[in-house]
Amino acid sequence: MTDESTSRSTTVKKRPHKWVVAAEIRVDESVARVADFRGSFKTKVEQRIDALDTYCKNCRRPFADVSGYDCEALVDNRHLIGGDQSVRAKRKPTPTPPPGAKLVKGGTYSRYGLKAYVAGVSRPHM
Numbered sequence: 001m002t003d004e005s006t007s008r009s010t011t012v013k014k015r016p017h018k019w020v021v022a023a024e025i026r027v028d029e030s031v032a033r034v035a036d037f038r039g040s041f042k043t044k045v046e047q048r049i050d051a052l053d054t055y056c057k058n059c060r061r062p063f064a065d066v067s068g069y070d071c072e073a074l075v076d077n078r079h080l081i082g083g084d085q086s087v088r089a090k091r092k093p094t095p096t097p098p099p100g101a102k103l104v105k106g107g108t109y110s111r112y113g114l115k116a117y118v119a120g121v122s123r124p125h126m
Contacts, residue, residue, distance in 0.1 A: 015070040017056040019063065023049045 025043065027035065035041040043049070054063040058073035060080065066072075072079050097103065110116050 015074040017066065017071045018058050019054060020057045021051045022053040022055070023051050025049055 025047070027041070031041050055061060056063075056066065056071055056073070059066065059071050061072075109119060
């Protein structure tokens with residue numbers, strides 16, 4: 001007998017995922033009131049909960065896509081910000097006014113208080 005036949009190769013993940021499940025739970029009004037106030041609530045024993053999505057809490061990737069790989073969020077957060085910043089296209093500079101143009105200072109708007117409400121700045125659109 002050889003060692004290869006008796007030993008199993010197990011790969012240990014150096015950076016494991018932290019799996020979470022997004023779920024919907026139907027509750028009555030009193031439980032909803034407690035959950036809204038406290039931010040948590042207790043469920044019934046052996047209550048079946050429908051899972052909407054299963055993903056890693058750190059890297060925000062679905063279980064099916066990354067279950068066999070290490071968690072990228074424990075290395076850096078490039079996957080959340082659109083990749084490597086040095087490779088991405090830079091922002092376009094603000095346009096410069098044409099030669100000979102004269103800038104005229106505009107008015108200022110209050111974003112707070114009654115003046116902002118009357119001007120429609122802080123009022124919700126209907």
